Amino acid sequence: MAHPKISIIWLNHNSIKILPLVLQSLESIANLDYPSDRYELIVVDNGSTDGSFERVRELLEKKTGLRKKIIKLSHNLGFTSGNNVGFKARDRESKYVLLLNNDAVLLDHGLKTLVEYAEGFERLGGLQGVVLRYGTRVIDSAGDFLDELLRPYLLGSGYGYPWILRKPIYVTYVDGVVALYRVESVLRCVGSKLFIDEFFAYYDDSSLCLSLWSCGYPSISVPEAVAYHARSSTFKGMSFSYIYLLTRNRVALMLASNSRYRQALLLHMLRNTVTSLLGSGSEVSKALARAFADGVKLGRILRRRGVFIDLYKAPIIRVELKDLKYLFTSKHIAKSYYNEFVAKKIERLIAS
Secondary structure (H helix, E strand, C coil), X not given: CCCCCEEEEEEECCCHHHHHHHHHHHHHHHCCCCCHHHEEEEEEECCCCCCHHHHHHHHHHHCCCCCEEEEECCCCCHHHHHHHHHHHCCCCCCXXXXXXXXXXXXXXXXXXXXXXXXXXXXXXXXEEEEEEECCCCEEEECCEEEECCCCEEXXXXXXXXXXXXXXCEEECECCCCEEEEXXXXXXXXXXXXXXXXXXXXXXXXXXXXXHHHHCCCCEEEEEEEEEEECCCCCCCCCHHHHHHHHHHHHHHHHHCECCCCHHHHHHHHHHHHHHHHHHCCCHHHHHHHHHHHHHHHHHHHHHHCCCCECHHHCXXXXXXXXXXXXXXCCHHHHHHHHHHHHHHHHHHHHHC
């Protein structure tokens, strides 16, 4: 096959505690079964202060055969803006960009596999393969779905590999851990950036792929294993940041979408937030309240910018009106019901 040019964007931020894994991730890029003159590595360091950037740079300086660009930022811009910096720095001849987390390790054939599949689709937004949990044959993610309430579901998570998936399928979005995007599709539909800068992290990859779907560029998951991933290794101990960002961005994305349950979900989230504040008044409650308010503000900003997400152009998991009472009930009941509910929906999507 022809080998189109690829730009691999790889972010780092204070990763000294997982340095062996980070260096293994870089080694996997340097040793890919792909012509070395047809791909480049763009390292974006998000203002690291723990010495990890120096170790990363030290390793890369030894990789003389690897085409690379190293960008050191003065402070942490997050997953969104950090990747946007990398996207701006890409080789203008690159047909695709590959995002790779610094806690993910590519298989030697991983890039070639993704590109071979991508070249088979005339219209393509994003594409991913099967990502395995680090050091195992258990699936971390084989693509991702959202339902109408913007709840995410990692396809195949927890199953052994190989599994039921035997052919490429459409998914709501590809996981930003290891994600290939066609540059032309991004430029035509989204513009000069991959992600919404203000999101910082979470709902970034889903909002990008939903925007691409809205323009007619689908996201696809393929059945081949391409990488290992040690999920959440870079966000351990950041519970309040996680709660805040996840809630804020979900609210903002919901406001920018046409979900038929938009008002119902936002009212439910607001009621729960107020009840929690009046009850415990805990730090978690305060984080949720701040996240909800900031999410409403950000959602209005996005709408003013002309951001509009048509959920129904993507393969969204439909939620029947009768099911809302289960999803808006106690956490235990909701989780149990939701898992069973989604599993059935996913089976139908795969079979279709």
